[in-house]
Amino acid sequence: MNFLEKKKILLIISGGIAAYKSLDLIRSLTKLQCEIKTILTKGGTEFVTPLSVASLSKNKVYSDIYSAENETEIDHISLSRWADLILIAPATSNIIAKMSQGISDDLATTVVQASNKNIFVCPAMNVRMWEHASNKQNIEKIKSYNYRIIGPFNGEMACGEYGDGRMADIEYILKELDNFFKSKSNNKKFRAIVTAGPTREYIDPVRYISNRSSGKQGYEIAKSLFNNGIETTLISGPSKLIPDPNINFLKVNTAEEMYKKTVESLPCDVAIFCAAVGDFKVKNLSEDKIKKNKDLNLDFEKNIDILKLISKNNNKPKLVIGFSAETSNLHLNSKQKLQNKGCDWIIANDVSKKDIGFDSDFNEVSIFYKDKNVGDEIIPKTYKSVVADEIVKRVINQLNLI
Numbered sequence: 001m002n003f004l005e006k007k008k009i010l011l012i013i014s015g016g017i018a019a020y021k022s023l024d025l026i027r028s029l030t031k032l033q034c035e036i037k038t039i040l041t042k043g044g045t046e047f048v049t050p051l052s053v054a055s056l057s058k059n060k061v062y063s064d065i066y067s068a069e070n071e072t073e074i075d076h077i078s079l080s081r082w083a084d085l086i087l088i089a090p091a092t093s094n095i096i097a098k099m100s101q102g103i104s105d106d107l108a109t110t111v112v113q114a115s116n117k118n119i120f121v122c123p124a125m126n127v128r129m130w131e132h133a134s135n136k137q138n139i140e141k142i143k144s145y146n147y148r149i150i151g152p153f154n155g156e157m158a159c160g161e162y163g164d165g166r167m168a169d170i171e172y173i174l175k176e177l178d179n180f181f182k183s184k185s186n187n188k189k190f191r192a193i194v195t196a197g198p199t200r201e202y203i204d205p206v207r208y209i210s211n212r213s214s215g216k217q218g219y220e221i222a223k224s225l226f227n228n229g230i231e232t233t234l235i236s237g238p239s240k241l242i243p244d245p246n247i248n249f250l251k252v253n254t255a256e257e258m259y260k261k262t263v264e265s266l267p268c269d270v271a272i273f274c275a276a277v278g279d280f281k282v283k284n285l286s287e288d289k290i291k292k293n294k295d296l297n298l299d300f301e302k303n304i305d306i307l308k309l310i311s312k313n314n315n316k317p318k319l320v321i322g323f324s325a326e327t328s329n330l331h332l333n334s335k336q337k338l339q340n341k342g343c344d345w346i347i348a349n350d351v352s353k354k355d356i357g358f359d360s361d362f363n364e365v366s367i368f369y370k371d372k373n374v375g376d377e378i379i380p381k382t383y384k385s386v387v388a389d390e391i392v393k394r395v396i397n398q399l400n401l402i
């Protein structure tokens with residue numbers, strides 16, 4: 001089956017020697033019945049002519065960001081909204097650097113910056129450029145924005161040098177795109193619930209007890225599930241983050257509300273409980289604002305245990321995953337939690353470290369599986385978005401096995 005059929009591809013051609021290959025790429029994509037629109041960077045026009053690109057793609061070629069004619073349709077926004085996917089091939093070291101920093105000084109980079117679509121990048125450059133520390137950092141940075149990198153390949157370069165930096169072969173690029181649409185289409189049958197952020201446990205109508213969770217890891221997991229074609233509901237405690245508008249979004253304050261919304265959102269195939277739910281709530285909640293001239297004595301009681309209850313629910317998702325935030329004995333505590341809660345996986349993060357965990361863009365997690373045949377795993381320190389992709393990859397593999 002051809003999963004590329006009728007897909008709308010926005011191809012950005014930047015100014016590298018491999019730009020001539022993009023003509024073959026357009027021909028192959030049209031043969032597979034894709035609809036193609038193209039943006040040529042100024043550099044790109046030095047290597048391929050707009051006329052060749054327009055003839056092969058059978059569509060207008062876009063280049064100029066300040067074109068009065070095009071901007072009646074606001075091209076720098078509408079081009080990305082039109083596309084099912086954005087493909088940058090070849091991607092020069094320059095465009096990668098600009099994308100990593102959010103520089104939007106031409107149509108191509110502005111469209112990418114304004115995009116809400118999956119972005120695939122096919123780097124092509126001299127081996128020294130590819131291996132330069134700045135390029136390596138830029139690649140890591142764009143990976144953290146969930147851009148997917150295809151290639152580069154190893155081999156002889158146009159300049160006669162040898163190494164990594166050749167643009168991936170057309171066949172390989174097509175296979176990657178086809179696999180992407182294939183897995184998206186297969187995953188459409190799955191539904192996911194993700195909880196994220198902190199909860200607020202009220203003392204009186206204006207005061208509450210909460211924790212330092214930002215919601216970043218949960219929001220990234222929800223985004224990654226959605227990007228992989230899974231219908232996703234994100235149930236979030238108070239957070240400054242803005243979810244993708246395509247994700248079903250439910251905002252809550254307390255653990256009780258989070259539990260209620262979770263139950264209402266069942267059934268689903270996978271539930272990932274990433275929220276930092278308050279373990280305790282105030283017993284003697286005051287209906288009125290507590291006055292300063294009074295002594296304040298608070299009694300606490302155990303809060304509702306969402307993970308445990310959902311793991312026991314008649315409508316239990318096929319896969320229930322809990323997060324555990326630990327400051328010590330990560331391994332032991334997580335194994336115990338896995339047993340006590342009755343869930344399928346525990347993903348543990350050490351929140352005692354400054355550079356990972358709460359509010360950081362980075363995380364390092366250990367995954368503990370109920371299935372004794374599967375060994376524990378560590379996802380070493382990386383961006384939370386990359387951790388999310390790694391988790392979602394494992395979730396999809398597991399859902400396909402159940």
Ligand SMILES: Cc1cc2nc3c(=O)[nH]c(=O)nc-3n(C[C@H](O)[C@H](O)[C@H](O)COP(=O)(O)O)c2cc1C
Pocket residue numbers: 013014015016017018041042043044091092093094095124125126129
């Ligand atoms: C003959 C020639 C070949 C080039 N090939 C590449 C290349 O393969 N990869 C690359 O990153 N830059 C290459 N460059 C440099 C880019 O064209 C240059 O960085 C330019 O600013 C890229 O602009 P763009 O990314 O906006 O298209 C080449 C330049 C010349 C003159």
